[in-house]
Amino acid sequence: MSQADAGDGEADVVQGAGPSELRDPFIRQELKRAGVWLGLASAIALVVLLVQPLLIIFGGLVFAAMLDGGVRLIGKVLPIGRSWRLMIVVLLAISFIAGTVYLAGVQITAQFAQLQVTLVNQATRLIGWASAHGIMPGSADIKDMAQQALGSFGKVTAFLGSAVGAVASVLMVLVIGLFVAIEPRLYDRGLQWLVPQDMRGEFAITIDRMAHTMRRLLAGRLIGMLVEGILIWGMLWVGGVPMALLLGILAGMLAFIPNIGAIVTGVLMVAVGFSAGLNTGYWAIATYFVVQNFDGYVVIPMVAKRTVDMPPALTLSSQILASTLFGVFGLALADPMVAMIKVALERESELAERAEGGAGAAAA
Template identity: 55%
Template sequence: MTDTERHVEKPGPAEHQSPLVRNELQRAGVWFGLAIAIALAWLLAQPILLIMGALVLATMLDGGARLLGRVAPIGRSWRLAIVIIGVFGFLAWTVYLTGSQMAGQAMAMRTIVEAQIDRIGGWASQLGVTATPADLKSLGSQVMSSLGRVTAALMTTVGVVTSLVMMLVLAIFIAVEPKLYERGVAWMLPITKRQHFYKVADKMGWTLRRLMAGRLIGMLVEGIGTWVLLAVGGVPMAALLGVLTGILAFLPNIGAIISGALIILVGFSGGVDSGLYAVGVYLAVQIIDGYLIVPMVAKRAVDLAPALVLGAQILFGALFGILGLFLADPIVAMIKVYLEERAKTNGKAGSDADGGTGLIGLTPR
């Protein structure tokens, strides 16, 4: 046996011609690229969520234009312009008529809520509960601070206004010409996948329009109903509580809990009768929204399990803050639509493999 036969050279890690080395490099590249994608998604969480928020707002504007088209036989651009002007007009009217009043009530509400928490802590101490008012305040601070790192950027006035303006501007651009951006995204996909993408995009848009319609109706009913009923009963700060309840109605489950706590705390600050009346108003409004509006509008479009929505809100709130809470429901709805359409396509593909004639439903646009 010669020396060459005794010492057969094997490919090393620098030998790219080896199939084994190439395979390992490809696998390492996939995992490395996945790690980079996850890191970028985490670092760019705020702009990604802003874009998602803009898509949701664009869907709402488009839904308003479609609804207006049922009663006004004019071009889509004019209908969309009317909707946008109406939105800005409503915001300006709200700020102009209620801005100063709301600011004063907001400062007073903070004092009332803190005083009520102190009373609850003292009452609990008398019953032998070891929790003190300071513990309750600390718990509230921890809950608010645990909403994620995006919250810090959005909690300041400048951050809130800037984020809302950016989302609204993006939403207007997208709503003006949605097919342009849809074709742009489809252009990056293989030709064989584009028709399926168009179908999924149309289904997502339809679902979001129905979901947001239910949210808007619920916000109006809860906000105006709470405002009027609390004002009739003489509950303090009825206007502010109504506005907060309407805004928080966009958040299923969590929003109702937060608004209910505020209504009850402020209601009992005016006495036992006022507090009991506030509890009755809260229950009545929630029953009307939960058992009439949601089943008629939102649940028919997106049958999302309440536990799934609540879990998504907790997860998105912990990861991405307030904006994550607001977008948890629409994001879960879009994921559900995508998974359902993918399952239908895979099921049809399996049927075709067993003797079918091809995919049905992917009609050209």
């Protein structure tokens, strides 16, 4: 049949629903699937674009958990209102910081300047020794290399890279944490409102377990920081190692980051120790090993029984990944993030087992 004859007959009508036929169930199902994938891609893009503000918000939640832990601890001793207990925690924290700065502020400032010079000199000597033995090729300016390497070490946040930005980030973390700690139930209800009504009960249980895990994790970290800082300061002071107070404070702060913090602490201690002589260098090495072994075999197991026991390999892997993706700020928050993910996965597994048990009972 020719095309002309075909035109005189019936029109060739395409079968099936088109994209404009939204009432068709198949089209609606496909649009839902496309919407899910589009929403997932948009969410990933937003996370990538807003990762630094999200880290600041998460840091505020971590600080809120610290405050909430202190409020609950005081509540076991003083049966007063939550607002009064929170005020006591904040005043104690401010008093501790102000007292430390007042009593040892001048000493810490002088030791910090001395530490920078000592590290540059020690790095220069090490690189010079390596160059003399052919380990480092070329005749680059060793002192400039050391200063550049140590200059990058002092950044507080990789995404801002300036003192003003670091201070602003810390202030935002403190403000967010304080607001959340003042009225945690308000934000808890707000999160539940975003979840479908039939799932809010299970979601509330999951959030409560996450908050409980966060408080225990941070309590363990604070105890470890205090013990390690005091031990290192005391042993270095007894051994006559310079800048013992500053090294103790830095060791306590770096103890918040397991594994990597201990390595950085050891490098600082050994560098400062050998700057004052071989005996003090050996004493610094001995102090490092004694404190780390005591912390690893005594303090951490005792604390882990009452807090959150996370596998060391998982902790180290998460820190490497977070520091690569998010910089120093991500490194500091790696453990809390992994702990929250761990709680969510355990909760999901529990719900799946409960659903399988219910289905098996119904089938029986």
